Amino acid sequence: MRLKINGGISEYYAQTLCLLFFPGSKFSAKNEKHPDEPFAEITLTEDSENSIVTVYLSHLGKEATSTYAEPKSKYSSMERGANIACGKAFFEAGKSLRGISPQWGILTGIRPSKFIMDLMNLGNTRSQAVKILKEDFLVNPKKANIAADIACAEQHLIENMDKDSCSLYISIPFCPSRCHYCSFVSYSSPKLLSLIDDYLEKLCFDISETVDMINALGLKLSTIYIGGGTPTTLSEKQLNKLFSTILQKIDVTEIDEFTLEAGRPDTITPAKLAEAKNAGVTRVSINTQTFNDEVLEMIGRKHTSKDFYNAFEIARNSGIPNINTDLIAGLPGEGFQSFSYSIDKLIKLRPENITIHTLCIKNAADFSKIKSEIYKKNVRDVTKCVDYSQIAAKNAGYLPYYIYRQKNSVGNLENVGFALPGTIGKYNIYMMDEIQSIFSVGAGAVSKLVSSDKSKIQRIFEYKYPYEYLSDTEGQKRAEKRATIEKFYSEIRGT
């Protein structure tokens, strides 16, 4: 796609608007109109009272133009008014040219529930905040309302959170094989899987050190999350080693939530989940993404829906009280009929938590080569799938409790977590809303340090790949991390 900007609109923001109407586009360095490519020209002018933006779009011989003016007095900054005018003009031109109305309007770059919470913290009521989303950001009323429902659920949890609490994230970046839509850095070949024992040795040392540091800082662990990859790629013996380290260092009876993101049904056995239950795990993810076996094969999942049913039963029989299951809307080969079948089947199983993702293919995924083909599928069909999931979950007694959007997902649609009453996955909210420190260990993990008044946030990145993590035999990164954490807490506490 070619994009030309005249005036002070940021290129990043303009590209985000382009992707709403031309999903999967890559941007050419040349910014002149070309007959074979979508073209957008954005022109910002100002008079004494207004920011005025004209958007011209062309594609396959069709053209559309729209102009919008926003009063400067309405916004706290010129940039904000100009961006709103640009978004609205783009929305009208895009709708006219492509015949689609993005469900989230021009709301980009911020989590919808956080935006609602911020508006409410500024003194707006819930209905005023919903009105701003609908009128200023052209958000579909259904989406504005689900964002408000989630903001209220999150607010309740945040208000009841201990201000000295924190969480521990443990990264297991290994999978039994690679799914075609996945961009996550995860080792899956036999040679790389043979690194697990060494990785675990180092990881257990890091867990012990990190818990000692948390205690020394006077913080209280509220949740533990073992994520991946697929943590149940570990053998029963390896899981036993991991859990033993955790139990030696942490009184898990004092923890609010302890999640094992098992994930792939083809790695789950009764013995592994018995280890988890004995270690105090309270929440486990058993994911299938779809109940359609042909689609499972197409996306490279290496398990069938029958394997999922078996794994779900193992999880139920293990006594772990909270099961989460993920589905994805927009998978290749899956239309509304197949997706709604998956939702209906899943709801019948009554997992405590259900997470519905919208397909988002990033550059590192195998599917990135055929991304534009996949994304060409009917956005209206995917929108219908996401709408159906929200209605079906609500009718079955599930409440939406967290939401996030990824740039460049199909239809720019959202990912939503649902929970039966009293079962929300707390870690997800703590991590997403950046309201408590998350101490993370292992390759690819990112720690987030958050001051108790939330005014200061600092991220610490671990080595991305397990081989880098293992090659730091001197513990250089560990020492740097410790120093960063101590400095952060010393500064915010004025000690």
Ligand code: SF4
């Ligand atoms: S199991 Fe999950 S993390 Fe592993 S390759 Fe598949 S999608 Fe990626």
